[in-house]
Amino acid sequence: MRGAPLRIHLAFKLATALLAVAGSVVILMALTRLIPGDPATVILGSRATPEAVAALNARIGLDRPVGEHVLVFFAHLLSGDLGEDVFNGRPVAGLVAAALPNTVALAFSAMLSAILFGVPLALLSARNPGGKTDRVVAFLSVGFISTPSFVVAVFLLMTFSVTLRWFPVLGAGEAGAVGDQLWHLVLPTAALAVGWIGYIARLLRSSLLEVLGENHIRTLRAYGVSEAKILMKYALKPAILPTIAILAMGFGELLGGAVFVEVIFNRPGLGSLIYDAIRTRNYPVVQGGVFITVLLYVLTNLSADLTQTLLDPRERSRLAAARGT
Amino acid sequence: MPALLQIARRPGGGFALFAVTVICLVAIAAPLIAPYGPNAIAPAKRLMDPSFQHLLGTDHLGRDILSRLIYGSRVALGVALSVIAISLIAGVTLGIAAALSPRAVDFSIVGIFDIVTAFPSMILALALVAVLGPGLGNVVLLVSIVFIPHFGRVARAQTVALRNSPFIEAERVLGAERWRVILHHVTPNIIGPIFVLACMDIPVVITIEAGLSFLGLGVRPPLASWGSLLNDGYTYLEQSIWLATFSGLALILATLGFALLGEAMRDTLDPKLRKHL
Amino acid sequence: MSEALVAIEKLNVSYPGATVSAHVLDSVDITIGHGEAVGLVGESGSGKSTVAFALLGLLADDADVSAGRAAFDGRENVFATKEAEALRGTEIAMVFQDPMSALNPLFTIGTQLIDIQRRRFPNERRSQLWARAERVLAEVGMPDAPRRMRAYPHEFSGGMRQRVVIAMALLVEPKLLIADEPTTALDATVEAQVVEALRRLRRRTRSSMLVVSHSMGLIAELCDSVVVMYAGTVVESGPVKAVLRKPLHPYTRALLACEIDPYADFDPEQELATIPGIVPDPARRPSGCIFAARCTESHARCSEPPPHRQVEAGHRFSCWQDASR
Numbered sequence: 001m002r003g004a005p006l007r008i009h010l011a012f013k014l015a016t017a018l019l020a021v022a023g024s025v026v027i028l029m030a031l032t033r034l035i036p037g038d039p040a041t042v043i044l045g046s047r048a049t050p051e052a053v054a055a056l057n058a059r060i061g062l063d064r065p066v067g068e069h070v071l072v073f074f075a076h077l078l079s080g081d082l083g084e085d086v087f088n089g090r091p092v093a094g095l096v097a098a099a100l101p102n103t104v105a106l107a108f109s110a111m112l113s114a115i116l117f118g119v120p121l122a123l124l125s126a127r128n129p130g131g132k133t134d135r136v137v138a139f140l141s142v143g144f145i146s147t148p149s150f151v152v153a154v155f156l157l158m159t160f161s162v163t164l165r166w167f168p169v170l171g172a173g174e175a176g177a178v179g180d181q182l183w184h185l186v187l188p189t190a191a192l193a194v195g196w197i198g199y200i201a202r203l204l205r206s207s208l209l210e211v212l213g214e215n216h217i218r219t220l221r222a223y224g225v226s227e228a229k230i231l232m233k234y235a236l237k238p239a240i241l242p243t244i245a246i247l248a249m250g251f252g253e254l255l256g257g258a259v260f261v262e263v264i265f266n267r268p269g270l271g272s273l274i275y276d277a278i279r280t281r282n283y284p285v286v287q288g289g290v291f292i293t294v295l296l297y298v299l300t301n302l303s304a305d306l307t308q309t310l311l312d313p314r315e316r317s318r319l320a321a322a323r324g325t
Numbered sequence: 326m327p328a329l330l331q332i333a334r335r336p337g338g339g340f341a342l343f344a345v346t347v348i349c350l351v352a353i354a355a356p357l358i359a360p361y362g363p364n365a366i367a368p369a370k371r372l373m374d375p376s377f378q379h380l381l382g383t384d385h386l387g388r389d390i391l392s393r394l395i396y397g398s399r400v401a402l403g404v405a406l407s408v409i410a411i412s413l414i415a416g417v418t419l420g421i422a423a424a425l426s427p428r429a430v431d432f433s434i435v436g437i438f439d440i441v442t443a444f445p446s447m448i449l450a451l452a453l454v455a456v457l458g459p460g461l462g463n464v465v466l467l468v469s470i471v472f473i474p475h476f477g478r479v480a481r482a483q484t485v486a487l488r489n490s491p492f493i494e495a496e497r498v499l500g501a502e503r504w505r506v507i508l509h510h511v512t513p514n515i516i517g518p519i520f521v522l523a524c525m526d527i528p529v530v531i532t533i534e535a536g537l538s539f540l541g542l543g544v545r546p547p548l549a550s551w552g553s554l555l556n557d558g559y560t561y562l563e564q565s566i567w568l569a570t571f572s573g574l575a576l577i578l579a580t581l582g583f584a585l586l587g588e589a590m591r592d593t594l595d596p597k598l599r600k601h602l
Numbered sequence: 603m604s605e606a607l608v609a610i611e612k613l614n615v616s617y618p619g620a621t622v623s624a625h626v627l628d629s630v631d632i633t634i635g636h637g638e639a640v641g642l643v644g645e646s647g648s649g650k651s652t653v654a655f656a657l658l659g660l661l662a663d664d665a666d667v668s669a670g671r672a673a674f675d676g677r678e679n680v681f682a683t684k685e686a687e688a689l690r691g692t693e694i695a696m697v698f699q700d701p702m703s704a705l706n707p708l709f710t711i712g713t714q715l716i717d718i719q720r721r722r723f724p725n726e727r728r729s730q731l732w733a734r735a736e737r738v739l740a741e742v743g744m745p746d747a748p749r750r751m752r753a754y755p756h757e758f759s760g761g762m763r764q765r766v767v768i769a770m771a772l773l774v775e776p777k778l779l780i781a782d783e784p785t786t787a788l789d790a791t792v793e794a795q796v797v798e799a800l801r802r803l804r805r806r807t808r809s810s811m812l813v814v815s816h817s818m819g820l821i822a823e824l825c826d827s828v829v830v831m832y833a834g835t836v837v838e839s840g841p842v843k844a845v846l847r848k849p850l851h852p853y854t855r856a857l858l859a860c861e862i863d864p865y866a867d868f869d870p871e872q873e874l875a876t877i878p879g880i881v882p883d884p885a886r887r888p889s890g891c892i893f894a895a896r897c898t899e900s901h902a903r904c905s906e907p908p909p910h911r912q913v914e915a916g917h918r919f920s921c922w923q924d925a926s927r
Contacts, residue, residue: 016439023440024452031456139337143577146584148532150539150552151573154559158569162562215703219767222658222698223691223718223774233717237708256447260536264559274448275540278455286455293448313754314707 013305017298024294025073028287030066059084060283073287082291083284092288095273100292103269106261107254109185110192111247117193118200123231125201126208137201144198149257153191153264160187170266188261192254203246207239214238241308248304252297328593335589344582352398361389363396364547372565382567384557390568393549394575400550401579404465404534405527411469413523416476421511423477424484425504435481438474446471450533451542459542468533472526476519483515517594525587528580535576551576605676607777607810608634608657612670613681615652615661615834616884623666624884626652628834628892634778639804639811641821641842643857644831647881650814653831654780657812658696659686675777691721695776699783701763705755711766712751715739715773722774738769742799761792768799772807780812785820797823818861822846827916830854833881833892840917850919853877853893891922899923 040056041048054063060083061069076083082092125137160167167187211217212235220230259271266272270289277285309315332338351358360380367387375382381390423434441449453467487510535552537543539559544550551572558569615627627649634640642650655661657674659681667681674680674689698704706714715735716728723731732751739747742765755763764784771779784800785793801824804811813824821828822842829839830851838851849855856877879896882888888895890905897904901922908920 019436020440020444023436024444027440028452028456031453135336142337142584142588143581146528146532146580147577148535148580150536151555151576154555154562154569155573157559158562158566162566215698215700216706218660219698219704219770220706220714220718221690222660222696223770224687224721225691225717226720229717234706234709238706241708252445253447256445256451259447259451260539263540274451274455278451278542281455283455286452290448290452294444297445297448312708314756317754317757 010305013302017302021291021294021298022074025287025291026066026070028290029069029073056086060086082288085285086282087280092284095285096270096288096292099268099270099273099289102267103255103258103262103271106185106188106192106258106267106269107251109189110196110254111251113189114193114196114200118197119204119236121197121201122204122208123236125205126212126235127227127231129209134205137205141198141202144194145202147194148260149191149195150260150264152194153188153261156187156191157264184265184267188265188267191261191264192257195257196250196254199250200243200247203243204239207243208235211235211239237311241311244304244308244311245301248301251300251304255293255297331593332586332589335592337585338589341582341585341589344578345586348398348402348579348582351395352402355395355399359389359392359395361392363393363549364388365392372561374565375567381571382565384554384568385561385564390554390571393554394551394571397549397551397554397572397575398579400461400538400544400548401531401534404461404468405530407465408468408472408530408534409523409526411465412472413476413519415469416473416478417480417515417519419473420477420480420482421484421508424481424488425507434477438477441470442474444471446529447533447536450537451540454537454542459537459545461544461548464534464537464543468530471533472530475522475526479518479522480511480515483518484511487511487514521587521591521594524583524590527587528583531576531579531583551579605673606633606635607638607675608632608812609671609673610669611672613653613656613672614666614668615649615656616666617662617664618666619885622885625887626834626884627656628887630831630834630836631839632829632836634810634812637808637810638827639813639825641825641828642812642814642831643816643818643821643828645816645857645877645881647833648831649834650816650831651782652834654696654782654812654814656681657686657778657780658690658694659683660690691718691774693777695771695774695779697764697768697771697779697781697784699786701760701767704767705763707755710752710754711739711758715751715766715770718770719773735769735773738773739766742769742772742803743795744769759792760789761795764792764796765799768796768803772803775807776809778810778812779807780814782814783816784813786816800824818846818858830857833887834884835892836920837893838917838919840919841915844914844917848917850913850917851893851921852897852899852923854919856896856898891920 040053040060040062044052044056057063061072064072073083080093082096084091085095121137121141125134128134168184208231212231217230217235220234225234255271258269259275261267262269262271263275270293274286274289274293276282277289329342333342365388367383370379370383370387372385373379373383373387379389379391381394384390384393419434423431426434444452449471450468453470454463457463457467484507487507534543535550535555538550538552539556541553541556544553546553554572555569555576558565558567558572562569610630610632613627613630613632614625616623616625630649630653632640632642632653642653644650652661656665656667657680661667669681672679672681675693677685680686680689705711712732712735716731719726719731719734736747736751739750744750744762744765750758750762755766758766768784771781781800785796797820804824811824813821815821818828825842827840828842828845830837830845830853832853838845838849838854845854846858849858860877877896882892882895888905889907891897891900891908894900894904903922906922908922910918910920912918
């Protein structure tokens, strides 16, 4: 019986998530109707023949009412069809599939390096709250968080690629050459990770301080368990749990930042795909790209929720109890 | 003013007040202090290094970087303040309305808030600009949409908390109209958090505007936004690093200044908010 | 061996405030002999827990601790941070009052029982520590101890968790065992079991014990002598039997009157006794007798500091009234 609320909780989360994804598509399509003038005319230019305009409208689905358009989109989605590129007729699904690995690699390497630097900073900070290190880390994290990722990207490019020439300027590296690709990943990762380092350092610090004030930590101190062990083992685990959920929520901002980083470093990816499509008013590609991005974001949040549940023995037993009944 | 003094005493608070004051003064006095017109082109003086004539150098069209940065502060602050004003008014109205409406209406408003916040804010802004097209007015409008739920949620939560409180019931028994009573009590309760929230959202709005302008989806040339300046600097990075450097620094000064100010304000005005914001 | 295990004279603890500092303990004397069990009794706010925490060096960082003498097992100055730290979890161990929060929810009982032994037995292998933990857990009355070692705190009932907390204290074989309100968080039936467990252990081990409680009943069951505290001062101390038979200080009498005698016949007419008034603000302590404001027998002299008087062997109290009464 105790497990029931959890199952409902997860189902509710899933439902809201899917609703949000569906809602995003509906909003996008509805807004497309608000474009002053005819989208197809905007795309093709004012000298296009009426036949060409009508044909394009039919291809994008703009000749149908919004409701029908949305339904058609989802019907096609079920068979893996995200629509066609307006200009060359290539399937959007294929474009997205080609771009996705680059973006995922970038996002994950950024997340990983952010954890690698952010967690130690938080630990250093929480070791002596109010101390010198803590204040330095606090200032650094605000600075890291508030500096826009595209400013960081341009500055990194300027310093390390243009001035010092240590790193390649543009592109994602040669296809198949893993070393070269990793080399091309360094600066974009750094640009994206900086804000995240600050974010993690700050969230985890306050979470750690809260845990360190709890009674079970006092118990360990009363038995002379070393401060290092208390911090790294007994405080870190409970402190990380609430941080995970917030990190996942911020993953969306990471995807947003990826647009800039991909554009600035000229990397193929979901962000630059959407960007190019926006500039050329390639609506199906925008729709497909945004849809996949939102889906990715929502799935990340769901898996974070699940991770959090699985890391907490109390939640685990609730889950087990739910399965038993 | 004791509040200002308290803010100045917070870590980073002095810097925050300094940075924000400087930016505001520069924006107000732009025509007086800018040494050149922001769009005065001088093809003979392209991409010059800083000198006494051009303290921060010139861009690819020979325009004075300092003057363009000074006028850029107007775009940044103007967009930030209009967005905050629009989303604050719309959000608070919707939030209070949702809390006082029948369940179905409340549920749909909250649902719309949820969907809007389900989008990563930059992606949402990009998607909207894709539909509406670039331009300063569109940027203000669509970034406002992104921020409405921020204020809406706070206003709704506060109203819901008050809706069922006994003293509201008591006043209703005494014959006061329900919404009037609630507005009377809600307003003082939400002013603090809303104000802090607005201040903390300013750097985010500045970042989004600059970002869209950087991508060429915000202001239209020749209007100077720090984001479009950064993009100009990025484009000509191989020839001259000055424009990219100074416009980047201007952005950092503004976002860091407002972020620190927001935090200092949150800590002094309402320490309870620490957990939630 | 004539020297006591714990000899503390004139212990003062205060917290510096913005304007005045709060005096939490004022000239407290406590002596605990080898193998002796001493009870520390008083209302909440009397400073009894502060004494326990001071012994372990677990007071907040800003606490100002000073003592005329502080000896533990022949070593002087044990309130100096380093000395207190060295005693933690080796020679002094503590049973905390709230078993619900005293254990870390994210680690198994076994993990926690092992880590608290590391300071005491630095050279033993994990398997040895595990075996000892299993054995002691069984000793305190945990059924199926080997399996329970792998369980998480939330899988235990309150009484079982209290046993785990007691097992922790016993694992390090301390010379002094401090029990801070060991039964307050428990149901009456569970309380009886835990008291029984503590009593059995007292008979078996030779360690001294300091029981901190607001309940004279619990102390009478577990202890040889008792120290009655009021508002940070010791008002009466002596052998439990002597103090119970002939309480000399008006506060002790009032405290005893508040206890419900579980063996007396139920008397609906009987009113529950309470002590009128409140404990004085530690920042504004009166110059004379600290209890005078609430004492039913106070008179003019009580505005002067009361004398320390002794009747029979070891039975002391501080009051202006006639000791022969």
